[in-house]
Amino acid sequence: MVYNNKNRWFDYAIFGLTVFLIFCLLFEQYIELPSVVAWLGRWHPMVLHFPIVLLLIVLFLGLTGRPIPRSLFVVAVLSALVTAISGFFLGTESDSKGELLVWHQWMGAGVALISVFWYTLDGVGLGQKFYSKALQIVLIVLIGFTGHYGGMVTHGEDFLALPLNKKRKAIPENPMIFADVVNPILDQNCVACHNPNKKKGSLLMTSWASLLKGGESGKTILVGDSGNSELIRRLLLPLDDEEHMPPDGKKPLSPDEIKILERWIALGASDTVRLDQLAPEESLVGLVKNLMEPDPLVKWADLPKVADSTLQNLDSDYVTIERVSGNSQALRIDVYLPPVYDAKAITDLKRIGSNIVELDLSGLPIGVEEMAFVASCANLEWLELDRTPITDAEVEMLRNLKQLRMLKIYNTKIGDQSAAVLKEMENLKRVYLWETGLSSAALVELKLKRPNVLIDTGIDEETKAFFVATDTIAKIEDK
Numbered sequence: 001m002v003y004n005n006k007n008r009w010f011d012y013a014i015f016g017l018t019v020f021l022i023f024c025l026l027f028e029q030y031i032e033l034p035s036v037v038a039w040l041g042r043w044h045p046m047v048l049h050f051p052i053v054l055l056l057i058v059l060f061l062g063l064t065g066r067p068i069p070r071s072l073f074v075v076a077v078l079s080a081l082v083t084a085i086s087g088f089f090l091g092t093e094s095d096s097k098g099e100l101l102v103w104h105q106w107m108g109a110g111v112a113l114i115s116v117f118w119y120t121l122d123g124v125g126l127g128q129k130f131y132s133k134a135l136q137i138v139l140i141v142l143i144g145f146t147g148h149y150g151g152m153v154t155h156g157e158d159f160l161a162l163p164l165n166k167k168r169k170a171i172p173e174n175p176m177i178f179a180d181v182v183n184p185i186l187d188q189n190c191v192a193c194h195n196p197n198k199k200k201g202s203l204l205m206t207s208w209a210s211l212l213k214g215g216e217s218g219k220t221i222l223v224g225d226s227g228n229s230e231l232i233r234r235l236l237l238p239l240d241d242e243e244h245m246p247p248d249g250k251k252p253l254s255p256d257e258i259k260i261l262e263r264w265i266a267l268g269a270s271d272t273v274r275l276d277q278l279a280p281e282e283s284l285v286g287l288v289k290n291l292m293e294p295d296p297l298v299k300w301a302d303l304p305k306v307a308d309s310t311l312q313n314l315d316s317d318y319v320t321i322e323r324v325s326g327n328s329q330a331l332r333i334d335v336y337l338p339p340v341y342d343a344k345a346i347t348d349l350k351r352i353g354s355n356i357v358e359l360d361l362s363g364l365p366i367g368v369e370e371m372a373f374v375a376s377c378a379n380l381e382w383l384e385l386d387r388t389p390i391t392d393a394e395v396e397m398l399r400n401l402k403q404l405r406m407l408k409i410y411n412t413k414i415g416d417q418s419a420a421v422l423k424e425m426e427n428l429k430r431v432y433l434w435e436t437g438l439s440s441a442a443l444v445e446l447k448l449k450r451p452n453v454l455i456d457t458g459i460d461e462e463t464k465a466f467f468v469a470t471d472t473i474a475k476i477e478d479k
């Protein structure tokens, strides 16, 4: 094929892009793209049908021995290169590249490089040789496979929107601390850069063994010594420190997630230990239990529907009703003391009782009638009864509130019998208890029985003495 030798800027473009693509493939590990460039990669799925069609046309012409218009050939090869490169950009942005994506990427690069090779052969007049034809057949097969793998990699139509927000997997009963708790944290936040394809700092975080093996600068985890573990040090660095992990303004781990990793390392970084093998007073137990809380939106999905008009009817100057979040059916209710108090203000809420998850009756002169209503609100999680005249008898009525997580009963007339009820509330996380009739002995016992419940007794000398006492007893029990 003869063409104008003087006007071959497109050959330089093809050459340049080919070199760039090869560079990307070889040095992928070391490349950190600015996010704008990575964003360009998102157009990859839209760009890609174009070169497929063009290449197939050119291949058809080539295999049937027809002349291939040079401009068409150039555009087909150039667009194949651009597609492979944009795909590479997209790949660097994606979290933990799966095997499918790696295959897709290499095959896509193969399509581009083989087209360049064929284009070159054709350019020097070898386009009709048998090996050139063989190359064209290989190309067709490769295009087919690349497309197939690409389809499997694609995540869905909202792909061009913001990065995917991966859902947390539910944690099973009595979870394995590493597999079910620690590993998902690393998976979500670290593996994107510490996997076999992208081994930043030579650190692999895809398995327990590779994690313990460490990276470039040696051990990342010192078993039993979280304070001196490189991994923890990096998590705790200031956000703008170059060595902070994850780097570059990526979402940092939450304080709880960091504490989980810390305690896991401090306790020996085991890959076999389960939740029930930890001492109940170990702080990791509470942290893991918090993670095991069901997602509120899922948990509340089954609440009965309650119309806005119903809420407006019940709402008044002294009763405020609001949905806990957006348009959820879960309600928070605050009742304030009206000039003339009538129990009806509270008992009238019975129709929406099962929707109430948070209720504040603090400072009201409530009695048995109101408490019967409270006890019927089976989904209550948050209850404020402080500064009310309730006694042990009323607390006793709360026994069946299985969802209760927070209870304020300070400044009431309750006594030691209430401690027995609190002990049984399995979901209780926090209780406010100062200025009650509870004896310190009952408090100490409650604290021992429920080490993961935060018992707030106010800050005074008595409280301090109480904490000293619980610590001493805990130590004696340990022996």
Ligand code: HEC
Pocket (backbone or CB within 6 Å): 186, 189, 190, 191, 192, 193, 194, 200, 201, 202, 203, 214, 215, 216, 217, 218, 220, 230, 231, 234, 242, 243, 245, 246, 247, 248, 250, 253
């Ligand atoms: C955006 C990519 C990226 C993410 C996400 C990321 N890292 Fe890194 N990580 C790097 C790079 C790049 C290096 C090498 C440069 C350095 O040492 O700072 C590195 C190095 C490290 C090292 C030092 C390894 C050694 O031996 O030198 C540790 C430890 C580490 N990362 C932990 C983490 C942890 C834990 C997470 C998750 C919370 C995480 N990384 C997430 C990019 C990342």
